[in-house]
Amino acid sequence: xxxxxxxxxxxxxxxxxxxxxxxxxxxxxxxxxxxxxxxxxxxxxxxxxxxxxxxxxxxxxxxxxxxxxxxxxxxxxxxxxxxxxxxxxxxxxxxxxxxxxxxxxxxxxxx
Amino acid sequence: xxxxxxxxxxxxxxxxxxxxxxxxxxxxxxxxxxxxxxxxxxxxxxxxxxxxxxxxxxxxxxxxxxxxxxxxxxxxxxxxxxxxxxxxxxxxxxxxxxxxxxxxxxxxxxxxx
Numbered sequence: 001x002x003x004x005x006x007x008x009x010x011x012x013x014x015x016x017x018x019x020x021x022x023x024x025x026x027x028x029x030x031x032x033x034x035x036x037x038x039x040x041x042x043x044x045x046x047x048x049x050x051x052x053x054x055x056x057x058x059x060x061x062x063x064x065x066x067x068x069x070x071x072x073x074x075x076x077x078x079x080x081x082x083x084x085x086x087x088x089x090x091x092x093x094x095x096x097x098x099x100x101x102x103x104x105x106x107x108x109x110x111x
Numbered sequence: 112x113x114x115x116x117x118x119x120x121x122x123x124x125x126x127x128x129x130x131x132x133x134x135x136x137x138x139x140x141x142x143x144x145x146x147x148x149x150x151x152x153x154x155x156x157x158x159x160x161x162x163x164x165x166x167x168x169x170x171x172x173x174x175x176x177x178x179x180x181x182x183x184x185x186x187x188x189x190x191x192x193x194x195x196x197x198x199x200x201x202x203x204x205x206x207x208x209x210x211x212x213x214x215x216x217x218x219x220x221x222x223x224x
Contacts, residue, residue, distance in 0.1 A: 034212070043115070043201050043215030044154065087153055096167040097144055097205045097213050101153030 003027070004088045009106045012082075018075040020105050022088030025069045032091050033064060034099065035073045037084040044087065044101075047073065078109045113138070115204045115216035123222045124192050132187045132219045136204030142166070143185040144213060145177055146201040154201055160185055161208035189221075197223045 005023040012018040024033065032051050036044040048055055048062045050071075055062045061074040075082055087104040116135045124130050136143050142161040146154035159167040160179035179185045189196055199220050203213035 041199075043203075043217050046212045046214065049212065085153075096159050096161075096209050097142055097203070097207075097211060098156045098159055098167045098169070099144075099146075099154075099203075099213060100156060101146075103153055 003090050003100070004102050006086075006088055006102060006105045008103065009108070011108050011110055012075075012078045014080060014109050014111050015077055018078040018082065018107060018109070020073040020075075020086050020088075020107065021070065022073070023070045024088070024090050027068050027090050028092070029068075030092060033062065033071050034089045034091055035060070035062065036087045036089065036099070036101075037082075038087070038104070039081075039084040047086075078107075080109050080111065083107060083109045115202055115214055117200075117202050117216040117219050119219060120217070121220045121222075123224060126192055126194060126223055128192050129188065129190045130192060130221060132189075132200050132202075132221070133184065134187070134202030134204075134216060135184045136202075137214055140204040140206050140214075141183055142205045142208045142211075143179055143183065144203040144205070145185070145187045146203065146215075147171070148199040148201060148218070149195075150198070157187070159208070166208050192223045194223050197221060 034049040035047040038044045064071045085104040144159040145157040148154040156169040158177045174190045199218040201218045205213045
């Protein structure tokens, strides 16, 4: 079952950083935080994941608080193509590849 | 390289019928998972297969079944279709059975009338 809480919707101006928060207050020590996004009518797209340390890749940065109870996905320079539903998922490290999606955050990038 | 491919892309079935959906994973990936996404909700996990064995099952009735073939492709079968089975069915492929990112296909849109 989904163990994360995300705001249902957010807006961001094009070219600005989009900061998407996620609460996972019951996360266990062996659970990773994954982020996926889903553009309308397409399959979810992997963005980034992390355990304890902050992570960065070509798409985004993931900031995890020291107590691991929350995290923030940062899209540094949002474009119109970043408009999508963003899902924050916690997953057991040694479990199967079973992702439990919540309802996510619908991000709208405004021109 | 081809991504995850699913067929058909759209399907209309009548209540009570049976349906088979197909998925080909990314080359070299040995795990396939299936998800159901009802309109307005996030995807829900149905099955995971790895090396032709079921490795996980979500909270779905026995009308849902799946299998994985020696070439790692997979089929999802749904019997005795209900109106509530109308959804986008997503297949995800991953290299191993755990702790790796999953790559999703574009899905099969099933409409039950």
